[in-house]
Amino acid sequence: MSSSEKICARVRASFSEFLEEDLAAEERREVEAHLAECAGCAESFARFREAIAVLGQLSRPEPPADLPDRIDRALDRLEPVSLPRARPAGRRRLVQHAVAAMLVGGIIVGIIRVVPEVGGPLPARQAASPESREALPAAKDEFAAMDRAIGPAAGALMGETAPAPAPTARSESAPAIEEKAAKAAPAYRENAEVARARDDDKRVAASTVTPHAAREMLKQAAPAAPAAKKPDVEEPSYYAPRDGEPGGARYARGLLLAARNHASWITAVRDLALSHPGDLASAWAGLDAETRKGILAVWSRAAPVPNLAADLARAGKEAGSPAEQAVIQIFADAIHPPAP
Amino acid sequence: MSRTEEEKIAPTVASRETAPVVVDQDGPLVRLACGGDREAFRRLVERHYRRVYHIARRMLGDPQAAEDIVQETFLAAFKHLPGFEARARFSTWITTIAMNRCRNHLRSAAVSRSAPLSADPPAPASASPEAQAGARELAVHLERALASLSPDQREVILLRDVEGLAYDAIAEALDIEAGTVKSRLHRAREAMRVLLEGVWSP
Numbered sequence: 001m002s003s004s005e006k007i008c009a010r011v012r013a014s015f016s017e018f019l020e021e022d023l024a025a026e027e028r029r030e031v032e033a034h035l036a037e038c039a040g041c042a043e044s045f046a047r048f049r050e051a052i053a054v055l056g057q058l059s060r061p062e063p064p065a066d067l068p069d070r071i072d073r074a075l076d077r078l079e080p081v082s083l084p085r086a087r088p089a090g091r092r093r094l095v096q097h098a099v100a101a102m103l104v105g106g107i108i109v110g111i112i113r114v115v116p117e118v119g120g121p122l123p124a125r126q127a128a129s130p131e132s133r134e135a136l137p138a139a140k141d142e143f144a145a146m147d148r149a150i151g152p153a154a155g156a157l158m159g160e161t162a163p164a165p166a167p168t169a170r171s172e173s174a175p176a177i178e179e180k181a182a183k184a185a186p187a188y189r190e191n192a193e194v195a196r197a198r199d200d201d202k203r204v205a206a207s208t209v210t211p212h213a214a215r216e217m218l219k220q221a222a223p224a225a226p227a228a229k230k231p232d233v234e235e236p237s238y239y240a241p242r243d244g245e246p247g248g249a250r251y252a253r254g255l256l257l258a259a260r261n262h263a264s265w266i267t268a269v270r271d272l273a274l275s276h277p278g279d280l281a282s283a284w285a286g287l288d289a290e291t292r293k294g295i296l297a298v299w300s301r302a303a304p305v306p307n308l309a310a311d312l313a314r315a316g317k318e319a320g321s322p323a324e325q326a327v328i329q330i331f332a333d334a335i336h337p338p339a340p
Numbered sequence: 341m342s343r344t345e346e347e348k349i350a351p352t353v354a355s356r357e358t359a360p361v362v363v364d365q366d367g368p369l370v371r372l373a374c375g376g377d378r379e380a381f382r383r384l385v386e387r388h389y390r391r392v393y394h395i396a397r398r399m400l401g402d403p404q405a406a407e408d409i410v411q412e413t414f415l416a417a418f419k420h421l422p423g424f425e426a427r428a429r430f431s432t433w434i435t436t437i438a439m440n441r442c443r444n445h446l447r448s449a450a451v452s453r454s455a456p457l458s459a460d461p462p463a464p465a466s467a468s469p470e471a472q473a474g475a476r477e478l479a480v481h482l483e484r485a486l487a488s489l490s491p492d493q494r495e496v497i498l499l500r501d502v503e504g505l506a507y508d509a510i511a512e513a514l515d516i517e518a519g520t521v522k523s524r525l526h527r528a529r530e531a532m533r534v535l536l537e538g539v540w541s542p
Contacts, residue, residue: 016526047536048529055497058482
């Protein structure tokens with residue numbers, strides 16, 4: 001190999017470094033000088049550069065379109081007990097909202113009327129303040145235990161025909177409530193099955209929730225417990241109007257506050273997220289940090305929020321809209337609370 | 341999904357010149373999926389399976405094997421999601437899993453000796469017939485050269501020049517130092533240049 005051939009070989013071998021400007025200044029000048037005088041190497045470099053550019057434009061073989069479905073099915077086999085799948089939105093959503101509204105606004109009043117021993121001022125009953133929680137250390141565990149044991153079933157019920165156990169503070173021991181929850185769970189699951197079947201038949205209606213039915217469910221899941229200590233600080237009513245607060249956001253605010261007391265409310269919140277993500281997002285934004293933390297703490301112990309993302313898509317929300325993003329973020333925070 | 345759209349949601353697949361700082365849009369979905377949300381995971385699959393397939397297809401050359409790699413990759417991802425640390429991008433993490441699976445596949449099977457070539461690729465659009473023919477010819481040569489490289493060289497060219505990943509993302513996906521990525525890339529490109537020179541000047 002002649003000395004000029006050696007230079008050509010060395011220069012060509014450094015094309016990639018030269019292209020990426022990874023050469024030392026001196027080497028770089030050497031290559032530049034050589035390319036200016038050697039037509040062969042200059043042409044070779046031009047081809048090399050073109051080749052690198054064309055690599056980025058190579059055709060991309062299309063995978064089979066059913067690959068995501070196949071992955072889905074493989075996951076089903078992987079986890080025989082999969083999470084509840086989202087059902088199509090539509091009339092069901094309306095019913096759920098009616099139920100949710102009744103739950104927040106009316107049913108519990110009814111329950112309290114027929115079961116006087118769990119009575120008490122409505123706002124105080126529904127929204128046990130953080131202070132009252134502190135006064136009953138076992139209560140937190142109870143909620144967690146209830147959520148674990150009956151969360152999904154209760155959630156399903158919430159969205160369909162019947163109320164979740166009214167979020168009352170209890171003073172029994174955690175093991176006792178665990179046992180009770182375990183006993184209650186099958187009944188709830190059964191009810192959920194029935195409810196789903198009804199839903200499928202499109203015969204379900206908000207009117208199926210009678211005070212009597214609600215009382216029966218309440219008995220099955222959580223027999224009346226001695227009333228909790230009255231909170232020292234009175235919570236604001238869920239429906240207390242706030243200046244300048246539009247109705248939708250106020251409703252969302254009520255649900256969010258309810259969700260702080262029991263994770264099963266999350267289903268109602270989720271439905272609201274689907275129909276009115278903007279309201280939910282602005283209600284969320286209107287809560288103070290402490291309240292948000294309380295809500296997230298309860299949710300994070302609950303069963304995962306199923307299928308929100310897909311539901312949002314199905315509900316026809318513009319993908320990636322600020323409201324949708326905000327709501328997804330709320331639910332994401334609920335599952336993995338952000339570091340303080 | 342168009343290429344541009346994919347770039348938008350898979351920010352590491354960004355233009356190599358600009359490499360903009362983009363918020364990882366997978367973040368919220370990943371967090372939902374971590375909590376067991378199958379639909380959120382499904383969305384992640386839909387966002388990334390084409391890219392994973394493409395990488396596997398080029399690494400292995402075999403469509404069926406590539407499909408298997410895609411399935412294995414996402415199943416493994418779902419299984420290990422709870423341990424996924426948010427410091428990495430989901431897209432990079434998925435690429436890491438896919439790359440490892442490809443390497444294992446190449447190691448276990450003797451397929452590395454004769455990676456089949458894919459069929460003639462269509463030329464890039466918007467060019468004159470002559471330029472198109474030229475580009476198509478170059479593309480065929482490139483495909484062939486790419487398939488002839490050693491897996492180590494192929495993977496780095498694939499991630500950098502074909503997929504357009506940033507150096508740090510490649511380092512993470514291949515589990516090597518960032519400096520090593522560059523030196524490997526230069527060696528791989530040089531090997532490819534030598535292969536192409538044979539075609540250009542017979």
